[in-house]
Amino acid sequence: MTALQAFWGYYVRWSAKWPGAAALLSFLPLILLWAFIVWLEIFPRVFLPGPLEVLGKAWELLYKGILLDYLGDSVVRLSVGAAAGMALAIPLGILIGLNKRAYEVSWPVLLFFQAIGDIAWLPILLIWFGFGLTTMTFVIVYTVLFPVVLNTVLGIRSVKPELVRAAQSLGASRPRILFEVILPGALPNIITGLRNGLGYGWRALIAAEIIVGTSGIGFLMFDARRAGSVEEIVVGMIVLGLLWYIVDSWILAPVERATGQRWGLVTS
Amino acid sequence: MKSVVLEQLSKTYFDPYRGSQVTAVRDLSLTIDEGDFVAVVGPSGCGKTTVLNMIAGFVPKTSGRILLSGTEVKGPGPDRGVVFQSFALFPWKTVRQNVAFGPKMRGVGKAERNRIADEYLAMAGLSHAADRYPSELSGGMQQRVGVVRALANNPDVLLMDEPFASVDAQTRMTLQEELTRIWEERRPTVVFITHDVAEAVFLANKVVVLAQGRLLAEVEVPLERPRSWDRLVQDETFKELSNRVLQLVRSA
Ligand SMILES: Nc1ncnc2c1ncn2[C@@H]1O[C@H](COP(=O)(O)OP(=O)(O)OP(=O)(O)O)[C@@H](O)[C@H]1O
Ligand SMILES: [Mg+2]
Numbered sequence: 270m271t272a273l274q275a276f277w278g279y280y281v282r283w284s285a286k287w288p289g290a291a292a293l294l295s296f297l298p299l300i301l302l303w304a305f306i307v308w309l310e311i312f313p314r315v316f317l318p319g320p321l322e323v324l325g326k327a328w329e330l331l332y333k334g335i336l337l338d339y340l341g342d343s344v345v346r347l348s349v350g351a352a353a354g355m356a357l358a359i360p361l362g363i364l365i366g367l368n369k370r371a372y373e374v375s376w377p378v379l380l381f382f383q384a385i386g387d388i389a390w391l392p393i394l395l396i397w398f399g400f401g402l403t404t405m406t407f408v409i410v411y412t413v414l415f416p417v418v419l420n421t422v423l424g425i426r427s428v429k430p431e432l433v434r435a436a437q438s439l440g441a442s443r444p445r446i447l448f449e450v451i452l453p454g455a456l457p458n459i460i461t462g463l464r465n466g467l468g469y470g471w472r473a474l475i476a477a478e479i480i481v482g483t484s485g486i487g488f489l490m491f492d493a494r495r496a497g498s499v500e501e502i503v504v505g506m507i508v509l510g511l512l513w514y515i516v517d518s519w520i521l522a523p524v525e526r527a528t529g530q531r532w533g534l535v536t537s
Numbered sequence: 538m539k540s541v542v543l544e545q546l547s548k549t550y551f552d553p554y555r556g557s558q559v560t561a562v563r564d565l566s567l568t569i570d571e572g573d574f575v576a577v578v579g580p581s582g583c584g585k586t587t588v589l590n591m592i593a594g595f596v597p598k599t600s601g602r603i604l605l606s607g608t609e610v611k612g613p614g615p616d617r618g619v620v621f622q623s624f625a626l627f628p629w630k631t632v633r634q635n636v637a638f639g640p641k642m643r644g645v646g647k648a649e650r651n652r653i654a655d656e657y658l659a660m661a662g663l664s665h666a667a668d669r670y671p672s673e674l675s676g677g678m679q680q681r682v683g684v685v686r687a688l689a690n691n692p693d694v695l696l697m698d699e700p701f702a703s704v705d706a707q708t709r710m711t712l713q714e715e716l717t718r719i720w721e722e723r724r725p726t727v728v729f730i731t732h733d734v735a736e737a738v739f740l741a742n743k744v745v746v747l748a749q750g751r752l753l754a755e756v757e758v759p760l761e762r763p764r765s766w767d768r769l770v771q772d773e774t775f776k777e778l779s780n781r782v783l784q785l786v787r788s789a
Contacts, residue, residue: 439615533671
């Protein structure tokens, strides 16, 4: 009993210290199941490689430098597109959120264009811009733009009018109200928008790379298909999930915790 | 300090969904002297909040005039501090930052405004909570922060909308006594809205009874100060005045 408790205490402290490692542990059953299915040999090995083969492939790609190069390409594309998307979306969202008339006019349009999801644009973009960076950037900017605009607008409109009144009667000017009250009040929503936008953007990027890419993780996976290397495809898939986990839990979630949850605006 | 004069003040809300109009305040004339303490009572929906919001400049009036020491009210301003029923504290600011907000907007430097905030927080017995966020405070504590935030900005007129409605009876009594003490010290002009007749009589120099947007009666409260609950619960004049106001409210 005490040994078990000691072990449990040790585990709790350890997982608090290394949350990333603790999260990896939750994948252990999944990996074991995967290995088990492979071991049963229901599917031929070329169709369904085991964890070790995939790991070996990952190491090989890493060693050759391809994996990091492609990963870098994808991440840079996403960052540039997302940064441009946010730079457009946040001011736009603020303007629409602050102005009732602008909100009434633009909301249906925003919803309309949001519904035409990222890759639905690819056919026409390919005709306009061809197979290249412009097309990819457009898709990412587009995908990031709408969730961020919509959530920013929502956030700004959900700031309690009373808080604005309180600030007014404490002598705050309009610009001060914007920066001291409206933006902080909208921040949890804006962060949610960024989180969704980046998530959608990441998926859209992979889709775009598969279709128009000459490098990147999406391209790696599609290229592997041509060579018939299922291992490489699986490596690509795992990298996608892993990278998103890192971005979400190491960057986005802490920001969320430090703002909305700390202020009691969203329940943790 | 400033006087507040309402002349034939009216407010009609238009409901675009029903296409109907609601007159919340009609032809209300009232004079509140500089440094006076007036409580406004009346049944729910009689227009108390609407009057307060018009004085604060949050809601445009339909007709009539609102004069602050002779100058017409155009919009909200720091000369009128407002204490909201729902506290309206900034959730992303600590208690100290909330209280220092008014001075900050006036351009007071950081060290000085923090000193002001700490002084007021000490007065309200909230020094230990200065670095906490509002969501980490009890309702009564939040309410005190709301009052202190308005006070720290040194307003000429203090507008309070049922500020003690959401705290427990004991805390409420303490807050009421603290408020009368602060008022005696500073003498801001106070307009205090409440449902609670005893609270109105305890706090005010004059109780105004509203009914369906109209002025029903003004009752002077000649009780001596400082006032304390210990003494007033048995006071005959207090009981008699409370009864009179209660009858008026019930007849409304
Ligand atoms: N924004 C609004 N739009 C339309 N009607 C309103 C609005 N605000 C208040 N009213 C109406 O005006 C009347 C007076 O409302 P008000 O809030 O001033 O009452 P009150 O005396 O403060 O009531 P309570 O004691 O319940 O707070 C009510 O009939 C209410 O329905
Ligand atoms: Mg009210």
